Amino acid sequence: MSFFTSVAEIDRMLADLPPVDGATQNKVAARQSQLTKPPGSLGKLEDIAIWMAGWQRTEQPAIRHGQCLVFAGNHGVVAQSVSPFPAEVTAQMVDNAKSGGSAINQLCRVAELDLTVTPLQLNTPTNDITAGPALDRDEVLAAMNAGADAIADRCDYLIVGDMGIGNTTAAAALCLGRFGADAKGWVGPGMGVDDDGIAHKAAIIEKAVARQQPVDDHAVALLAAFGGHELAAIAGAVLAARARSIPVMLDGFSTAAAALSA
16 A cells, blocks of 8 residues: 555645654653763763654664665756766666665664665656656655655664765755755755866756746655655655654755655
């Protein structure tokens, strides 16, 4: 059964998400003040423990069945020379991770997290966002369901990540569509473009936003306009985890942009 059956179902879910357990957080904060240590001496670890407790709804938060989900997709906007690498590199990155050769493999091994790398429609890139919407709404829902379905029943902590040539351009377009401001403020070097390349990326994003005006900032509409299969999957995974009160850690700009779209 699909987690996201329609846009209306997503709206209902967004309106009824469970809140953080503030009472448990207060108990954990109080307990920290009773431990044999100077107040605040563990730095951000203390804040993380309180945050974890509130979402796991327990005074002794722990990661027993943590997952790292990495989604990969390709983007039609690569045709606009926004990356020094061709779209074919995405599949090579996926193969490397699946064979254990990426940094994320080692990080998950050390952290004892279950890693899953999921390629989505690599042979069918999104449409070029300078010509029109990247995806249709059915494609967005399908990708969001792929993200939600990848979360194991026993998952108690989730990290999401992304792979995809051109996805920082899509992510910057998502942020511009969601928050406005100037395209130049949202773009970066991605996988290694120079200053001229960054300026070109900004111009391409501005062209895409202008082409698709007015921009609807509804999660599904925004992902359809500027997103990608992997970015929609991340949004679906994060939203499903939020509905299940699973703590989530975001890895990087593209992943954060995907999550913020929802």
